[in-house]
Amino acid sequence: MPDEQQERPDSSDEWAVAQPVSTTTAGPAGPAGPAFSVDVAASKRALADVDHTPGVAKPDPILKADNVVRTFGGLTAVDVDHLEVQRGVITALIGPNGAGKTTLFNLLTGFDRPDSGDWSFNGRSLNRAPAYKVARMGMVRTFQLTKVLSKLTVIENMRVGATGQRGESLLAALFAPLWRSQETDNTERADGLLARFLLDKKREDFAGSLSGGQRKLLEMARSLMTEPELVMLDEPMAGVNPALKQSLLGHVKSLREEGRTVLFVEHDMDMVRDISDWVVVMAQGRIVAEGPPDAVMADPAVIDAYLGAHHDTELTFEAEEQILAEAEAEIEQEAHSNE
Amino acid sequence: MDWNDLLTGSLQQALGPTAAVYCLAAIGLNIHFGYTGLLNFGQAGFMMIAGYAMVTMSTIWGLSLWLGVLLGIVLTIVFALLLGVPTLRLRADYLAIVTIAAAEIIRQVISAAKFSEDLGGQDGLTGFIGPFREVNPFSEPVGIEGVVMWSANDFWVMVIGWGLVAAACLITWLLMRSPWGRVLKSIREDEDAVRSLGKNVYAYKMQSLIIGGMFGALAGLVVTLRSATVGPSFFATDVTFFAYTVLLIGGAARVLGPVAGAVIFYFLITVLDLFFGQATSGANPIIPASIMNDTQASLMRLIFMGLGLMLLMIFRPQGLFGDRRELAIDAR
Ligand SMILES: Nc1ncnc2c1ncn2[C@@H]1O[C@H](COP(=O)(O)OP(=O)(O)O)[C@@H](O)[C@H]1O
């Protein structure tokens, strides 16, 4: 498939450059500077050599999943044979409503338990790791339904995000001198992020008083307080007004410039095309297509499974309903054939 | 109607040892419910375990009361673990069901005739108070002449009780301004969000349950010392709900909320009690016996308290000292 957007690597040895040991950073660093040394350009180039087939191996995967299955009663919500997420790039996970994207996020981050399956992050197995351990390893997620801590101020929301806080242990908590300097450092970092996400004016407001878009921003900023290597965003643009969308887009891109890997779920095809280096398509729990954005959106299998006649537009409510109904019918059929 | 009597009698109760007991119980519930969002409906159970542990240590084994205090604290920690391990991973309502049931089971078991030889059955246990009163520094009644007056024994319990309240408030304040307290408050708001930020929510909830339960244990110790006896009737389910009332009056998630709540609660409930008592007594009562006799009058305070609680929840759900700004968020 033709793909003008991405350069071909000179040789397959380029893959080696994409390893985390590399210290060069391509492109402008985000305001916070590179957090992880990943050669973004090399990672992107390396993807150019990857086949456009579902479950294809990546040159430098940060996340790998095998045979992950999750059923709810008779419904198979997720059935992923193999998935790899390339380090240092932005990967979009798309698919119709009910495709199992959120469920897959929940499984990978320890918020839900699969019926079976193995997955690993940075080569370390995550099977049965509880959600908080997954987050501590450097894999942090946001939620489709934004979760801000309403009755805490914006800055307090940010401070909660910092990991390894001495004052979070019960005994040390009683003695402020033990944690105060760390708290000051964390607050400084939080203020930096708030300024970057244009939330500094809201610093002392309760998070519950923010608008939907601001909450998305706060959730994303807060997740960065954990210094994640992989950021998983579940529909970061849903319910965000167009003006904020542009700035959110910029923020997601800046994560990549910092050397972080991004995996995000999105319905807005323009956004997917604009910022993602790689697209994974899910339908009815399975991965049905993979590839660079333009290639995927031209893939007849994807158009069949998902975009239908609504290619290039956001899915309308009716279209979603129809897809859901079709999916349900198919599930029923499957259930019958199983009997 | 003797208004002076009404006022001084109520003041006497509002500052008395029982108010301190409910205050301690409510401080524990504040940690559970106010800060962490845990619904513990078995605070009376925590109180009972501590009270009985202290007493039985001296009545059964002939050991010191202070050793009993230690045993009481240890047992409440065990109790908190027993309740928390199976429920704290589940939805909030499971803890509520398990705590209310566990507290009542313990009460039934302790008051059972089968164990009455050791535990005193329905009558409870006495004869342990000696060592406590021996160290009482007060020998005369204490108070302000003509206003409030407490017996030396009561005042000794008050000193201990309100002293513990002060210590508990200090600990609460220290904890809640710390990152540890911030995690608790965050769990109250949304525990999945806290999990996604790498915090072990289960461990924090357990710590909260234990610490709040230990404050409940202190309440159980003080109520036992006040009465110089321990019995199952002190620890019925309504004790927990009075403690919740105290907490809600003062305002949840405020360090001093339970203190204000306890004083106001005891003041109001005594005012109502004395008022209806006086209004229905005497040769020519203000409220004629055809409308209300004095037995019925003794129930009026609970009716009014319930009504008051309802009005509070409708018009000032954040409690008398809660933050107005927080309320504005709930409306969204
Ligand atoms: N907790 C649950 N119980 C039952 N069914 C669920 C649950 N969570 C998700 N599902 C079902 O699994 C399927 C996938 O859902 P989801 O992962 O939310 O899809 P997506 O995020 O792609 O829109 C849907 O059919 C949904 O109804």
Ligand SMILES: [Mg+2]
């Ligand atoms: Mg979803």
